[in-house]
Amino acid sequence: MTSPSPSQRIFDRLWHDYTLYNPEVKRIYDSFTETGEKVINDHIAFRTFNDPRVNIDVLSRPFIRSGYVLKGTYTFEKKHLFARHFEDESSVDAPRVFISELILEEFSEFTQKTAKQVIDQIPRDLLTSDELIYSGNVWGKPSFEIYEKLRTESEYAAWVYVYGFCANHFTVSVNGLKNLNTLEKVNDFLKAKGFLLNTAEGEIKGTPQELLEQSSTRAGIIEVEFSEGRFSIPSCYYEFARRYPDRDGRLYSGFIAKSADKIFESTDFYRK
Ligand code: NI
Secondary structure, eight states, X not given: OOOOOTTHHHHHXXXXXXXXXXXXXXXXXXXXXXXXXXXXXXXXXXXXXXXXXXSHHHHHHHHHHXXXXXXXXXXXXXXXXXXXXXXXXXXXXXXXXXXXXXXXXXXXXXXXXXXXXXXXXXOHHHHTSGGGGGOBOOSOSOOHHHHHHHHHHOXXXXXXXXXXXXXXXXXXXXXXXXXXXXXXXXXXXXXXXTOOBOOTTOSOBSOGGGTEEEEEXXXXXXXXXXXXXXXXXXXXXXXXXXXXXXXXXXXXXXXXXXXHHHHGGGGOOOOO
């Protein structure tokens, strides 16, 4: 038995909010545990803007304070994203934390202005508080018109505009599962239970040669209150990752830009 990591309280709280945004993930979690599997998180992911008030440096602070260290840096050119991942080396079961930020200067004036406007509305003391990562949308009721307009440029920007700061996804470690120990088995298990997978470029992204395979569910659809009324839009998704040992026999711990590009599209199936 390993003792719970000091960050466990953070993850419990993030998980609670995450299951509210997408109740399906709790049903998936329960399906695993009902078959006797123990669910360990491979990583959790956040989305944000690269504005220095809310960027990766800011969102990573509570994790750094609880012992996490920077382990990897990534650029997703097509999606105009920069990302870092952090690990708690003191606990084998502690999830990696993956935080990406949208490179705003590579977008239109409209997207840049919208991001700035919402960030301007965040109370100043929240920006320096560890509470920021749980605060969700702190800029009030979004506009559906703005949401739709952001989507034409970046689904990611539109998602952050509506949901703000919360876990975008949790990821089950397939290496930690006893019987459902391949992604094929996990995917078949989920499909048999009626859950929908993200199929952009196949169900499984990455290969054993790349040392990381991932799949994910499609984001749940929830009704969100916009200033123009209620609309059903994608929320969060659940991800599954299987890692392979490298030449030295150590389990690969990073993230692969090419396949993560496709995973980002798990919230992008909704099109007008
Ligand atoms: Ni992920």
